[in-house]
Amino acid sequence: MEMEFRNLSCGYGQRRVVDGISLKLKVGEVVGLLGANGCGKTTLIKTILGLLPVQGGEVLLDGKNIRNWTSAQIARVIGYIPQMHTPPFPFEVLDVVLMGRTAHIKPFSSPSPQDVKIAEQALDMLNISYLRDRVYTEISGGERQLVLIARALAQEPRILIMDEPTASLDFGNQIKVLSHVKQLAGMNIAVLMSCHFPEHAFIYSNRAVLLNEGKILHSGTPGETITAERLKTLYGVDVDIVSVKNRMNQELRVCIPSRNFALQPMQSMDRRKEYAFA
Amino acid sequence: MKTVIKERIAEVKTKRDAGWKILILLSTLILIFILSFALGRYPVPPGQLLEVLASRVFPIEAHWNATVETVIFQVRLPRIFAAILVGAALSTAGAAYQGMFKNPLVSPDILGASAGAGFGAALAIYFSFSMLGIQMMAFVGGLLAVGLTYGISLRIRHDPMLALVLSGIMIGSLFSAAISCIKYIADPYDKLPAITFWLMGSLASITTRDVYMALTPILFGCILLYLLRWRLNVLAMGEEEARVLGINTGVMKTIVIVCCTLMTAASVSISGMIGWVGLVIPHLARMIVGPNYRVLLPASILLGGGYLLLVDDLARLLASMEIPLGILTALIGVPFFLYLLLNSKWGWK
Structure with a gap:
């Protein structure tokens, strides 16, 4: 399975947010989508999922345009993991995961024992079987996000879209949730993940795509794509990218702000002096 | 320790319990049903009641007063069935809407069904229509109001759910104003x-005819919603998510609105405006069996039917004069709802 955007434009009504981008996604790879707030990441994702109409160009799945596909047809191929959310009703975790089977269930039917088995396997794969009978609204944010990944897995998609899956998760939960992303790619799924930290793209993706003001600034392996210069263009801040080794002797790249933090309090003191003299 | 207890509570909430709970609700409804026959200005002892009921099936010689039979079959039976039917319909519609709007404070008249039906009935009474005419006008009025709401909401280019609620509130207010207008010009000694x-x-x-009239739309709505029970669950996660999970939310929303409107309009057309049932009962049902529509819908039907039947018994018995049902449902419903909010674990967050 291969997904391709050809000269894709999207936006809301008259407003064009993403302007003619082309990109290919192959099964087994994780593509990290980086960009500032409002650069069009979410708009692009909503258009791929069929929540917004395509404004120009096309979205192709194995060469077929999905413009006229029903939501069930799309859902059988593309899974989606939203940002952490709390629904108003206290569904059980198993029911939430079973909702991933909806596109495979006939309109008047309910999940079959076979569907329950698939949902349980999905929970098992993420090591959260213990959550099966818990109430979704009462578990922790990190656990909820893992449940949403299980739901997407139960959907048996070939392409998985994640919209900042770790937004509003604490430090530990971010690592716990993201550690499963590569595992997903190993299951013959193509993953497109929008990230809000360049480090996440370095560690968890095979390819990084930088989106700047609705256009692709650059795309390629994270190492060669994410440079200090391009991050400056993207986010308007100066950063240094450094390589460090972790305890497992793996080399990782991290971004740190290039700024003399020690200078700031001095400046404010200087200013106070000026006021004193004035 | 606290989490361990929480986990225990969650474990207890398994599916095996749901069957039990439905069974208990069903027995309660049957109990109220039998009790309601016996209660009233003309008391029928339970033994005699069973005999009279059995005589319809088995050849038992009638050794009782003919009035007893009239009271049971002509007066109490249709009224009891109507109470169950209306209570069940309003609760089911409320449960479906609360999920669809992702809001547990929504009631079946959110899209203006009751106000529209009230307008139709007021207009029919003003023009001295027959009882049947009033009911038909009420039913059509309810459908018309919701049709208007839905049509307008499609033209609002924002959040579609919010658009529905907003236009529902506006159409509801418009029809309420129209009711006031008819009341104002109506003959104050007779029509008003x-x-x-x-x-x-x-x-x-x-x-009995009223019961038959309301039966078809209410059964239609209940059955269709029950068939769509799984999709209602998914819809309760929010519109965008339901679509991404493979549901055609446009079609689904329309079906839910049609079902709920048919049920609400049919109920209001035979009973008049009865508030709070459609809001409180789904809430209570959710507290008892959880939010899964597979059990929430049956629980709402049984609880709603039993509740309205009980309240109607009170309306008959409390005073020497009948108390209007709509007043009682509010007088009982509101404090009860407040009690639930203050004292128990909420069925939602």
């Missing part, structure tokens, strides 16, 4: 009290 009493809601003058 008739309209006012109709709007208060009552099952006092229910006939």
Whole structure:
């Protein structure tokens, strides 16, 4: 399975947010989508999922345009993991995961024992079987996000879209949730993940795509794509990218702000002096 | 320790319990049903009641007063069935809407069904229509109001759910104003009290024909919603998510609205305006069996039917004069709802 955007434009009504981008996604790879707030990441994702109409160009799945596909047809191929959310009703975790089977269930039917088995396997794969009978609204944010990944897995998609899956998760939960992303790619799924930290793209993706003001600034392996210069263009801040080794002797790249933090309090003191003299 | 207890509570909430709970609710409804026959201005002892009921099936010689039979079959039976039917319909519609709007404070008249039906009835009373005419006008009025709401909401280019609620509130207010207008110009000695009493809601003058009339749309709505129970669960996660999970939310929303409107309009047309049932009962049902529509819908039907039947019994018995049902449902419903909010674990967050 291969997904391709050809000269894709999207936006809301008259407003064009993403302007003619082309990109290919192959099964087994994780593509990290980086960009500032409002650069069009979410708009692009909503258009791929069929929540917004395509404004120009096309979205192709194995060469077929999905413009006229029903939501069930799309859902059988593309899974989606939203940002952490709390629904108003206290569904059980198993029911939430079973909702991933909806596109495979006939309109008047309910999940079959076979569907329950698939949902349980999905929970098992993420090591959260213990959550099966818990109430979704009462578990922790990190656990909820893992449940949403299980739901997407139960959907048996070939392409998985994640919209900042770790937004509003604490430090530990971010690592716990993201550690499963590569595992997903190993299951013959193509993953497109929008990230809000360049480090996440370095560690968890095979390819990084930088989106700047609705256009692709650059795309390629994270190492060669994410440079200090391009991050400056993207986010308007100066950063240094450094390589460090972790305890497992793996080399990782991290971004740190290039700024003399020690200078700031001095400046404010200087200013106070000026006021004193004035 | 706290989390361990929490986990235990969660474990207890398994599916095996749901079957039990439904069974208990069903027995309660049957109990109230039998009790309601015996209660009233003309008391029928339980033994005699069973005999009279059995005589319809088995050849038992009638050794009782003919009045007993009239009271049971002509007066109480249609009224009891109407109370169950209306209570079940309003609760089911409320449960479906609360999920669809992702809001547990929504009631079946959110899209203006009750106000529209009230307007139709008021207009029919003003023009001195027959009882049948009033009911038909009420039914059509309810459908018309919701049709308008839905049509307008499609033209609003924002959040579609919010658009529905907003246009529902506006259409509801518009029809309420129209009701006031009719009341204002109606004959104050004859028509005005008739309209006012109709709007208060009552099952006092229910006939067997009324029950049959309301039965078809209500059964249609209940059955269709039950068939769609799984999709209602998914819809309760929010519109965008339901679409991404493979549901055609446009079609699904339309079906839910059609079902709920048919049920609400049919109920209001035979009973007048009865508030709070459709809001409180789904809430209570969710507290008992959880939010899964597979059990929530049956629980709402049984609880709603039993509840309205009980309240209608009170309406018959509490005072020497009948108390309008709509007043009682509010007088009982509101404190009860407040009690639930203050004292128990919420069925939602």
